[in-house]
Amino acid sequence: MDKILDIDNVDLKIISLLNDDAKTPYTEIAKKVFVSSGTVHVRMRKLEDMGIVKSATLNIDFSKLGYDISAFLGIYLEKSSLYDTVIENLKQISEVINAYYTTGNYSIFAKIICKDTNHLRTVLDNIQKVEGIDRTETLIVLEESINRPIQFFDKTGKI
Amino acid sequence: MDKILDIDNVDLKIISLLNDDAKTPYTEIAKKVFVSSGTVHVRMRKLEDMGIVKSATLNIDFSKLGYDISAFLGIYLEKSSLYDTVIENLKQISEVINAYYTTGNYSIFAKIICKDTNHLRTVLDNIQKVEGIDRTETLIVLEESINRPIQFFDKTGKI
DNA sequence: ATTTTATTTAGATTTAATCTAATTTATTTT
DNA sequence: AAAATAAATTAGATTAAATCTAAATAAAAT
Structure with a gap:
């Protein structure tokens, strides 16, 4: 069923x-x-x-709370078998709010939220220190242009 | 103030x-x-x-509603000045639930949610058709390992 | 010290959530 | 197709929460 x-x-x-x-x-x-x-x-x-x-x-405007920087991180691992242990270590870093196993070049794809560039620096340092992480690529979010819930459809159109 | x-x-x-x-x-x-x-x-x-x-x-388990595939898209534009018009076109595609202007190689970074591989194919086709988009890179989410709200701290520790 | 301003609270009222039993609707069986 | 059964929906009653108001407290300014 x-x-x-x-x-x-x-x-x-x-x-x-x-x-x-x-x-x-x-x-x-x-x-x-x-x-x-x-x-x-x-x-x-x-x-x-x-x-x-x-x-x-809640849908919160983090920048108004002093969290001005959000960024996506493409994480490369030394060995992809280290995925689970690296995730456990990332859970210890409170600024990491999402982490995904994705297809593509990255072994882990993550999202972080930081207060400012200094904070970002610290967080990136902490992430680099995690055992098994080779290197990271940072995509800093400069603007969120679309943010909306999913829309449902059936044969007759939008629900 | x-x-x-x-x-x-x-x-x-x-x-x-x-x-x-x-x-x-x-x-x-x-x-x-x-x-x-x-x-x-x-x-x-x-x-x-x-x-x-x-x-x-609401925090919804989309896979249980038949939306089995979510993916991040790195979008390359023909000219970065086309950003605004491309965003307007992406807004017309309901499967696009997030779009960001980010640093890094991509001109636009987006998130989409689809039902299945067929649906994904259609959505990717529609996105490729958007005027001004050169090519896209797809990162399909195979597992969401971390998904949590931001945590606040002050000098005394976690709030 | 006194006035002004802002914040918090207790209590009253309005509104919504939740539960129950009865009705309606849909499904199955004969 | 009619009767029996099961499932879903509803109205109405009860419980609980949201909201409002006015008083009390606390903080800031003079």
Whole structure:
């Protein structure tokens, strides 16, 4: 039984609306989806139980909090078998907020957030020190031009 | 007047707790921060007014919704002056959920989410068709090993 | 020291979340 | 196709939280 079959347009519409603003009351979601608020509750509990909706988080403007630099890091390992241990070490560095195993030249692809260039320098130093990391390439984010949630479609168009 | 000076550890602690679970009732946040729930409200309104907290969104397991492939794209432009118009065109492609202006070799660095390899193929085709794009490099995400919110620190340690 | 200003709080009111039982809708069986 | 069963949805009641207001406290300025 395919999980995706258990998901209908009501579910997707609810996810879509809450993705725009996770604090929207279920009563309001209910009106927009043309069901009762009870149904919204039931559907959301189902989505949470299925692990589809994992949590709700804030969308924060980090630069306004003094975290002015975010950057992507392409990390080259000495041996790709070191992946797991390097990831464990990167978890110890709190500025690393994402890390991925990707196809392409990099062994690990990561995202970091820092306060300023000095902070960035320190973080890069700490990352270079991690056993098994050969070298890194840094892509500093100068502008975020698109940042939006996924949009769902069915045969009839946007949900 | 520096905005960051208006933010104290109470604010950061509130942001930190709500970042873990944006649906946590303010009454519960209040207990953990040792202030009244009214104060949590006031602080959150301040943070929203200052544009620091922009919104709350869901953390969704896209693979369970049938979106099995996410990928980063390094995009090379014919001329870097085409940045703005290319971004406008990328906004029309709903699978593009992030796009950045970054240092490094790429003119644009983007993230896309697709259902399967067929869908990825279509999306890549559509992106290649965008006027001004020279070529792209695709980094397909095979595993997300770290995904967490930023952690705040002051002189005394983690907030 | 006194006034002014800002922040926090307790308590009241409004609003929403959650639960339950009943109804409706859909599915299966005969 | 009709009856029986199962599943989903709803209205309404209860519980809990958000929001507002006015008073109290604390901080800053004169």
